[in-house]
Amino acid sequence: MRVGLVGTHGTGPAGGPREPDDVEPLASALSGRGVDVVVYACRGGDADPEAGYRVIAMPGAAAAPTGLGSEADVASVMGDYARFLSDAWGEDPPDVVSAASWIHGVAAQLAADRHQIPAVQCLPELGHALQQRQGRRVGPPPRPRFERLIARSAARVLVSCTEDVSELVALGCARRRLSVLPQAIDVGQFAAVGPAVERTAEQRIVAVARELLPHKGLEDVVRALTRLPAAELVVVGGPDRHRLDWDPGACRLRSLALELNVSDRVHLTGRVAREDLPSILRSADVFVAPSWYESFGLPVVEAMSCGLPVVASASGGMLDTVVHEVTGVLVPARDPTRLAKALDEVLRAGPLRSGMGLAGRVRARSRYCWDRVAAEAATAYEMAVEGVRPRDAGRAAAVPARGDVA
Numbered sequence: 001m002r003v004g005l006v007g008t009h010g011t012g013p014a015g016g017p018r019e020p021d022d023v024e025p026l027a028s029a030l031s032g033r034g035v036d037v038v039v040y041a042c043r044g045g046d047a048d049p050e051a052g053y054r055v056i057a058m059p060g061a062a063a064a065p066t067g068l069g070s071e072a073d074v075a076s077v078m079g080d081y082a083r084f085l086s087d088a089w090g091e092d093p094p095d096v097v098s099a100a101s102w103i104h105g106v107a108a109q110l111a112a113d114r115h116q117i118p119a120v121q122c123l124p125e126l127g128h129a130l131q132q133r134q135g136r137r138v139g140p141p142p143r144p145r146f147e148r149l150i151a152r153s154a155a156r157v158l159v160s161c162t163e164d165v166s167e168l169v170a171l172g173c174a175r176r177r178l179s180v181l182p183q184a185i186d187v188g189q190f191a192a193v194g195p196a197v198e199r200t201a202e203q204r205i206v207a208v209a210r211e212l213l214p215h216k217g218l219e220d221v222v223r224a225l226t227r228l229p230a231a232e233l234v235v236v237g238g239p240d241r242h243r244l245d246w247d248p249g250a251c252r253l254r255s256l257a258l259e260l261n262v263s264d265r266v267h268l269t270g271r272v273a274r275e276d277l278p279s280i281l282r283s284a285d286v287f288v289a290p291s292w293y294e295s296f297g298l299p300v301v302e303a304m305s306c307g308l309p310v311v312a313s314a315s316g317g318m319l320d321t322v323v324h325e326v327t328g329v330l331v332p333a334r335d336p337t338r339l340a341k342a343l344d345e346v347l348r349a350g351p352l353r354s355g356m357g358l359a360g361r362v363r364a365r366s367r368y369c370w371d372r373v374a375a376e377a378a379t380a381y382e383m384a385v386e387g388v389r390p391r392d393a394g395r396a397a398a399v400p401a402r403g404d405v406a
């Protein structure tokens with residue numbers, strides 16, 4: 001079976017996180033399992049000669065489908081990308097194609113329909129869910145409409161969490177064509193054993209947020225510190241450290257910490273290199289993820305892989321990744337009192353806290369490693385080709401029931 005992956009390739013900044021639509025790690029993992037993979041890239045570089053898969057780049061790939069504002073901008077880029085895909089597939093069609101995001105999905109669906117190739121659409125974040133639960137619009141205005149369109153048209157649709165399955169069903173998508181495909185982590189990089197940065201307080205809480213936006217819920221953790229006198233909070237993320245003084249989110253957190261007299265226990269690191277994050281995580285007693293909603297929440301799984309118990313909001317992907325009172329504690333979002341109580345209980349738990357960390361490590365390394373996620377993706381592609389409803393074979397492509405540690 002030849003799989004065509006549609007997205008970007010190798011677009012992450014040096015030392016930084018990959019873009020959500022970067023298919024390079026999935027292509028590598030699938031290739032490692034013996035799958036014949038071809039990447040059709042709108043952006044990014046070539047594959048390593050020994051990567052085991054090919055990359056075919058769209059001419060003028062620097063004009064990437066990002067930062068689109070108007071519906072006309074979206075339509076223009078989609079048309080160019082769809083023509084590129086259609087031309088490539090007319091000469092040498094794959095057996096199944098998989099698009100990394102909604103915008104790649106529209107172009108892929110147009111080209112796949114023309115050549116009667118089954119299409120699998122990955123929707124790692126739903127625009128409608130982000131608007132409703134984070135209170136912000138991400139992407140151009142037509143995004144939710146396009147997501148509904150491709151979800152109804154694709155042979156299969158892969159989302160990041162169980163809540164997003166329910167969201168698509170409510171929008172009229174057939175449940176039998178929906179599966180959860182979680183994100184994966186490098187379990188070798190995020191290990192429990194390794195160097196840890198020094199800390200200055202008896203207890204340390206760490207949070208990670210790519211951007212210091214209100215929906216990340218970090219203000220609730222700052223408020224919780226008033227009830228945790230022995231703890232310090234380290235927030236990783238945002239702009240580079242030297243730009244924190246001009247960042248609205250950083251200024252908001254610092255002002256609140258000053259107002260609550262906990263500014264000496266709130267530390268903002270700014271953006272850190274990817275290779276430096278594990279040592280910061282290993283310095284903590286507990287990881288906190290207070291976001292109002294995340295479709296997955298990759299830092300949660302990275303912290304679990306490092307052996308940390310997690311206190312997280314009971315929403316989105318964290319309902320799938322965190323097993324309540326086994327690998328951590330789930331609390332209602334936007335409730336600093338309940339958050340403080342949960343953090344205090346975990347920090348005081350001693351051996352129980354260590355047990356949660358161990359259970360989280362086992363779960364992260366078995367459930368969210370690239371080999372398993374690639375196997376589940378391959379199963380979804382096979383199901384799309386066969387056109388069968390998932391029964392026993394489909395269990396490999398569905399997330400384990402909540403409460404299943406492994």
